[in-house]
Amino acid sequence: MDELLNELQEHVERVRGGRDRMQTLLDAVVAIGSDLELEDLLRRIVQSAVDLVDAEYGALGVLGEEETIRQFITVGMDEATIARIGHYPRGHGILGLLIREPHPLRLDDLGAHGESVGFPAGHPPMRTFLGAPVQVREKVFGNLYLTDKRGGVPFDADDEAVLRSLAAAAGVAIDNARLYEDSRQRERRLAASEDITRALLSGAPPEEILHSLADTVREMTGCDLVTLARPVGDDKGLVVEATAGVEADRLLGLALPPTTLAAKVYGTGEPVISDALSEDPRAMGGSGSQVALGPAFFVPVGDRKGVRGVLQVANLPGRPPFTEGAVDMVLTFADQAALALEIAEHRRDAEHLALLGDRDRIARDLHDQVIQRLFAGALTLQAALGRIRDQPTAAERIQRVVDDLDDTIRIIRTTIFGLQHRDRQEGDGGLRARLLALTDEAAQNLGFPPALRMTGLLDTDVPAGHAEHLVAVLREALSNIARHAGATRVEVGAEASEGALRLTVADDGRGIDPAVVRRSGLANLRSRAEELGGAFRVTRRDPAGTLLEWTAPLPSASGTAG
The missing domain is CATH 3.30.565.10 (Histidine kinase-like ATPase, C-terminal domain)
Incomplete structure (x- = not known):
């Protein structure tokens, strides 16, 4: 009877434990489903996974291009440990296996697996492992990684089932967060377009529109720094003509050599993304060499037939990389900005032509009317001098007037020449x-x-x-x-x-x-x-x-x- 009672009590404990675990899972699903901020949501997903399976360490690796890890969110490590490890994983070893084969993976000993490549210096030791993919609309968004179940025991089938359920719920929550972010981005893009349209209707000069563009893009993306580089001269060199954010004054007016990523984007018309701009070997010179910058991307302002500049959007080191939605939003806005710049430049050119026309008219009127009248007046006074030679005082005064008229004629001719010469100079390289x-x-x-x-x-x-x-x-x-x-x-x-x-x-x-x-x-x-x-x-x-x-x-x- 005692044995039966013990077995019954153990069964009741298992049922109660399973019920509590199911309630915890449901609470976690509700919690992650109520969060629409993607960055906060991802961290909450990792924390929920660690709590559900009682793991010491957890991480979510967000996939980027070419099956690499673009973002790595960890739970269980302090900042000092993360700093000692250095850069987050690229997707090799066991993490890469889960990327290539997106199926749940449970290991009792990480180091014994054939795909294991060991840990970098400063990384804490880890033994047991449990991983599962997170899918969003049948596309793998990333992978959940859990290590070292507390108590020194391996992860079991129940842990795997719980993690799979959480990963499925996380996929739905991430999709909702993306849709919410897309709607917010559309709103920001519409508001930005209204600002640009308002600036155009007010007749703002291109320089003011450039700074308005930089401020708007920074507000849209929530980034740390935005720069807008424009071509200067016939050799198509780039100079930063508008900035917004940290160290903005330091970068304003910076010339970008041909080795920079901005110059590459200007030449190809294709956007470029960098996970760590200041450490990127593709970026030689440019803003990343002047200011320590982390995740960044570059988009052309215009199309391949007429790129009018390059927008750089960057965060400081340690901040998360930009989402695909943010890059697409800035790309779309850059096309609208290019049209706004084109309209502003056409208006400036029309005003410049009108100014040149006014100068030409002024020079012509000065020559044809003013100089001729002054010259005629001087001749008349000179003719009158011959009739008053017997009046020295009056003759001297008239001669001074004639000399003043001659000087005035020379000044006007110099002014005419200066107007015409200035027109020629403005057509040369500045x-x-x-x-x-x-x-x-x-x-x-x-x-x-x-x-x-x-x-x-x-x-x-x-x-x-x-x-x-x-x-x-x-x-x-x-x-x-x-x-x-x-x-x-x-x-x-x-x-x-x-x-x-x-x-x-x-x-x-x-x-x-x-x-x-x-x-x-x-x-x-x-x-x-x-x-x-x-x-x-x-x-x-x-x-x-x-x-x-x-x-x-x-x-x-x-x-x-x-």
């Missing part, structure tokens, strides 16, 4: 394009491309004489660095703001003695600054290198002809 070409040329002698940052209205506010001096100074500075500094990094900054033109060239080379500033080529750079009423100085950088600073005041814009 200062920004010349600086970009010069740094590209210097890369051959330096062995690496200098980092170039340009801010302000360099093409419009800088007179031709100032531009020539600036280009000459930069060429001499880069040549000196290539010959003498032994530098591995050069940063160039050109800025036109607050009534001054500034150039800075910094390197990490051997440095120079400040006492040699007045010698050789450096003396020439100083004389160029003093000729324009500016200043020049060279200082040592800490811990190594040289900083060159060249400034010159800009003439007041009030004296220019409109």
